[in-house]
Amino acid sequence: MIIWPLMYTEVLTKNQQDLLPLISKFSHDFYLVGGTALALQLGHRRSIDFDLFSDREFANDSLLKNVRRFYPVDKVYVKSRGQMTIDVHGVRMTWYQFPFIVPHQINWEEIITVPDVPTIAAMKIYALGQRAKWKDYVDLYFIFKQYSLAAVMKIAGKLFGIEINERMVREQLNYFADVDYSQIVEYLPGMSVSDETVKACLKQIAVS
Known part of the structure; x- marks a missing residue:
């Protein structure tokens, strides 16, 4: 595991930064991917969402229950096997079962891991x-x-x-x-x- 604390956190909105403690709650089973994971490392553009991937099955109802312990869910866009997308605290969040094994060895400030x-x-x-x-x-x-x-x-x-x-x-x-x-x-x-x-x-x- 690579500890990589020097990320461009300015790419995140205030609401996204507020959600980081919530993101860390899913770090054992999911990793952060997509444009946000990239922007944190390159600092080239603003992030607009959080995409969390896993190669294992998960229960949407359990995820929703965990989210609602911290924030109300404003809207559920997708809730199907292997995928859920919601709006929470003004931020779109997606959990997705990705059918490939992806290395994600960069540990971002003990919040969550990301691929390089x-x-x-x-x-x-x-x-x-x-x-x-x-x-x-x-x-x-x-x-x-x-x-x-x-x-x-x-x-x-x-x-x-x-x-x-x-x-x-x-x-x-x-x-x-x-x-x-x-x-x-x-x-x-x-x-x-x-x-x-x-x-x-x-x-x-x-x-x-």
Whole structure:
């Protein structure tokens, strides 16, 4: 386990910071992933939610009971086997049973563990095959400033095996027609980048 206290906590909203003691209650069975886990390490954009993954089954009713011990649940968006998404304290939180074993050895201030940046990158490119959200492309733009596509694909191959295909990944990095732009990307000061720059960079990576 790697103790990694120096995270960019300014990416979190005040409400998210309020929820950190609640997040820590789930640290034995879940780990933090997605854009929030990445933004905490790169400091490039604001976080908008908490995504908690596990490779084991869990009981939604038990999770809700634990949450309600600390905060009222404002809304339940999804409650199905292996997934629950709720709104609590103005923050969307998701618990998800992920069918792959993902290393998450970075211990963030004894709150919860997170995967490292290249592992999150591998999860991002895997997700491109299921969704196309602009914030994921922005995240990949910043990731590829530090890691090559080859390095990320190597990790993706170990994690997802035949479920990941490099040719398809390159096509997705070069195609933006069906991208969902509904979630506005709020950059931290000094990190703003134009959509055109992001697209040009990813296109270059896709064909290189």
